Amino acid sequence: MADIIIEKAPVLKKMAAKKLQDAGMAREDAGTVADILVYADLRGVHSHGVLRVEHYAKRIRSGGINLAMKLKLKMLKPNIGLLDAQGGMGHNAAKFAMGEAIKIAAKRGIALVGVKNASHCGALAYYAQMAIDAKMMGMACVNTDSCMAPFGGRKAFFGTNPFAFGFPAKKDAILLDMATSEVAFGKVLHAREKNMTIPDTWGVDAEGHKCTDPHKVVSVVPFGGAKGNGVAVMVEALTGLMIGGVFGPHLVTMYGQYEKRRNISNFFFVVDPKVFGAKPSYLATAQKMIDELHAQEPAPGFEKVFIPGEIEYNTMKRYAKEGIPVPKGVYEFLAEKN
Numbered sequence: 001m002a003d004i005i006i007e008k009a010p011v012l013k014k015m016a017a018k019k020l021q022d023a024g025m026a027r028e029d030a031g032t033v034a035d036i037l038v039y040a041d042l043r044g045v046h047s048h049g050v051l052r053v054e055h056y057a058k059r060i061r062s063g064g065i066n067l068a069m070k071l072k073l074k075m076l077k078p079n080i081g082l083l084d085a086q087g088g089m090g091h092n093a094a095k096f097a098m099g100e101a102i103k104i105a106a107k108r109g110i111a112l113v114g115v116k117n118a119s120h121c122g123a124l125a126y127y128a129q130m131a132i133d134a135k136m137m138g139m140a141c142v143n144t145d146s147c148m149a150p151f152g153g154r155k156a157f158f159g160t161n162p163f164a165f166g167f168p169a170k171k172d173a174i175l176l177d178m179a180t181s182e183v184a185f186g187k188v189l190h191a192r193e194k195n196m197t198i199p200d201t202w203g204v205d206a207e208g209h210k211c212t213d214p215h216k217v218v219s220v221v222p223f224g225g226a227k228g229n230g231v232a233v234m235v236e237a238l239t240g241l242m243i244g245g246v247f248g249p250h251l252v253t254m255y256g257q258y259e260k261r262r263n264i265s266n267f268f269f270v271v272d273p274k275v276f277g278a279k280p281s282y283l284a285t286a287q288k289m290i291d292e293l294h295a296q297e298p299a300p301g302f303e304k305v306f307i308p309g310e311i312e313y314n315t316m317k318r319y320a321k322e323g324i325p326v327p328k329g330v331y332e333f334l335a336e337k338n
């Protein structure tokens with residue numbers, strides 16, 4: 001068997017959903033999670049794809065995910081809602097919360113929805129894409145447990161606190177989805193496996209020194225120094241501070257504490273740009289901007305100027321046709337009968 005198996009998205013979805021059902025999830029909930037995971041794989045974001053099923057199944061079996069979560073939005077103001085995910089699966093809670101935010105924004109122009117006591121929700125692009133599909137601006141943020149040294153600090157404090165931002169255009173869309181760390185910790189682990197040196201901008205050792213030896217890296221660092229650090233702080237403020245009351249070091253960890261329900265917070269912000277009545281319409285202007293960006297002359301060493309999310313959209317089209325590459329070990333886990 002090759003190291004990589006190529007599999008079509010619908011088959012992969014069924015395999016992932018089946019494994020989650022075997023662990024105890026209800027059929028519909030497992031289907032939703034599988035859909036969100038395969039969406040990430042289709043975009044080439046494999047770190048947040050079906051690779052994670054084994055971890056979720058372990059957490060479910062250990063009691064660290066509440067499979068009886070009730071999805072009920074508490075309205076705090078006419079356009080502000082709060083969902084207590086009660087330690088349930090983050091993907092299901094986040095999809096529900098973004099769906100509610102879109103419905104509210106369709107009526108009131110703008111919506112804020114917070115989620116507290118959630119588990120890991122995967123790649124945020126999925127939720128921003130939901131807003132794009134509704135022709136709205138959508139933002140999604142989540143706080144994560146410590147693995148990133150704050151700018152000027154020695155030890156991990158914040159998590160990689162990602163955010164996604166979606167804005168529709170007539171034909172294309174802008175879809176920025178990024179962690180606030182320079183790289184995901186997974187990239188350091190990969191370099192360890194391959195015994196490769198890494199750029200000194202990725203992480204720090206136990207004394208807080210920049211280092212190129214992946215075996216010595218204990219924390220990743222924010223992208224862009226103090227500025228990325230500031231964005232990570234902002235994400236924490238929008239989530240842990242404003243919604244859940246728990247930040248970085250106080251979050252139940254992802255790897256470890258498997259029997260404990262997690263206390264992650266999400267923030268969803270949706271605007272229906274129609275309310276501003278811009279002429280020409282925001283969809284036409286966004287497309288004009290994208291087209292003008294695409295017409296920019298690339299700098300030496302660059303193929304073209306891409307818009308955020310474009311590389312992933314291209315990957316998605318290709319993988320939808322050709323199939324998704326899945327590491328053999330991950331595929332074997334998904335295929336294995338319980």
Ligand SMILES: NC(=O)c1ccc[n+]([C@@H]2O[C@H](COP(=O)([O-])OP(=O)(O)OC[C@H]3O[C@@H](n4cnc5c(N)ncnc54)[C@H](O)[C@@H]3O)[C@@H](O)[C@H]2O)c1
Binds near residue numbers: 160163178307
């Ligand atoms: N749920 C969680 O707890 C959690 C935590 C951390 C990360 N994540 C997810 O991890 C995933 C990966 O994050 P990342 O920071 O490694 O992303 P990344 O560095 O691969 O991409 C960041 C963004 O930059 C854009 N981009 C890349 N190259 C570009 C180019 N040449 N021109 C224009 N734009 C370009 C991409 O389209 C993307 O929107 C995301 O889906 C994120 O939501 C989730």
